[in-house]
Amino acid sequence: MTIPLREKVLAFLGEHHVMTLSTAGPQGPWAAAVFYAHDNLRLYFLSSPTSRHAECLAADPRAAATIQRDYDDWPGIRGIQLTGSVRAVAAADEARVRALYQQRYPLIGGGAGVPRKILEALQKIRWYELVPDDIYLIDNTLGFAHREHMPVK
Secondary structure (H helix, E strand, O other): OOOOOHHHHHHHHHHHHHEEEEEEEEOEEEEEEOEEEEEEEEEEEOOOOOHHHHHHHHOEEEEEEEOOOOOOOOOOEEEEEEEEEHHHHOHHHHHHHHHHHHHHHHHOOOOOOOOOOHHHHHOEEEEEEEEEEEEEEEEHOOOOOEEEEOOOH
């Protein structure tokens, strides 16, 4: 039985936690690793609005990202490459996004045992949403450089 590409992508997103976000701004290109949560194909992350990648996104919302684990053999490489646009999450939607993120990363909920520095940092962040235009699923286990394209728009 063949699994539809969308289901493979969603399963992959659920199995991983960190994406490398690539942006470009006045200082040139930049990449940053961020934890993400997803709702369907939309990816949510938090960052300081003064981080270099957030400042880049304020100037140009276009972004690219990759998601993969650290491999040591080419034949085993599996990953996602995507392009899309990033926007700040609307204030009305922040509670939903925070709950989604907290479900995946309970530390975000705060409470007893959470280091004070993390709690302080959470007071200064913004929530962001990456809306993909194109997604590529890379799977070298199916053949070297095997790549499946899923246009989202």
